C-alpha cells in the first residue's frame with residue numbers, strides 16, 4: 001500500500017479560550033491551531049494539527065513558523081512523492097529539514113489519518129493497538145486567582161469530569177505560590193491528586209526549597225521545576241526527594257529521554273506529540289522510558305480536538321503511570337470538528353473509526369481561519 005501525496009494545505013486557526021490560562025511564561029486568551037490537510041492523488045485526505053503555547057514562549061516554533069516550515073519546505077518536499085508507510089515519510093522529512101518537530105508532528109498525524117482511512121483501521125491500530133478505549137484525564141487550574149481555581153476545581157469534582165488537577169506556578173514569588181498551592185490542596189481534600197507545573201521558572205536553589213515545601217503540602221508530582229538545559233539539577237532533585245519529578249521541556253524525543261535516564265534521572269516523562277515530531281516518534285521516547293524504568297505521562301501542548309485525538313491514539317497503546325492531561329478541547333470556546341470528544345468520570349474516550357476517527361467542520365474552519 002502506497003500513499004501518493006498530491007498536495008498539502010495549511011491554515012492558522014485562532015480560537016478563544018474559555019478563560020485566561022496563566023502559565024509562568026505566558027497568559028493565553030486564545031489558542032492558534034496550525035491545521036494541515038494532506039490530499040492523496042486518489043482524493044483521499046488526512047488531517048493533522050500542531051499547536052504551541054503562548055507564541056514563542058514555550059518552545060522554538062511559533063504557529064506562524066510552523067505554517068511557514070510546512071508551506072515553504074515540507075509541502076514542496078513531500079508533494080508528488082509516494083510513501084509505503086511512516087518510516088520513509090519520516091526519513092525524508094528528517095533528511096531535508098532539521099528540527100521543526102511541531103510542523104513534522106502535524107504531517108505525521110495527517111499521514112497516519114490518511115493511512116488509517118485507506119486501510120479502514122484506527123490510528124491506534126497502526127501504532128500497535130489500543131490497550132483501552134478511554135484514558136484518565138486531569139484538568140489544569142490556572143485562572144491566576146486562588147479562590148476562582150478552588151471554585152472551578154470544586155465544580156469539576158462535583159460534575160465528576162475530573163479527579164486530578166495540575167496547578168501552574170512559578171510566575172509569583174515562591175512563598176505566594178506555596179500559599180496558593182496549599183489553599184487549593186486543603187480545599188479540594190486529601191483524596192484529590194494535585195500536581196504542579198513550574199515551566200522552568202525556578203533556579204536550582206529555589207527548586208530545593210520549593211520541592212521540600214510541596215512535599216509537606218502533599219503535592220503528588222512536580223513538573224519541570226528548573227530550566228530545560230539544567231539536566232544536572234533536574235537529576236539531583238529527582239534523587240534527593242521522594243516527591244517525584246515530571247520532566248517536560250527537558251525531554252522532547254527518544255534521544256533526550258535516553259540522555260536524561262542515563263544521567264541518573266528518576267521520575268516521569270511528559271510525552272507530547274509536538275515535542276517528539278509526531279505520535280509515532282513520541283512512542284519511541286515512551287519505549288526508551290520504559291526500558292529505563294522511567295514512568296509515563298500523556299502530555300498536551302493544549303491542542304484542539306485533532307491534535308488531542310492524535311495523541312490519544314498513541315497514548316492508548318501505553319500504560320500511563322500518571323494518566324494524561326488531554327483536556328485541550330475543553331479549554332477552547334469552539335473547535336473545527338463536527339463532534340466533540342466525550343469527557344466524563346475523569347476519563348476521555350478514544351474515537352473509533354478509521355484514521356483519527358474525527359471529521360472536520362469546513363464551515364467552522366472557514367470562520368475561524370486567519371484571513
Ligand code: MUC
Nearest residue numbers: 140197199248300302325
Ligand atoms: C505544559 O507545560 O505542560 C499542559 C497543560 C497545561 O495547562 O499547560 C500545558 C503546558
Ligand code: MG
Nearest residue numbers: 197223224248
Ligand atoms: Mg509542562
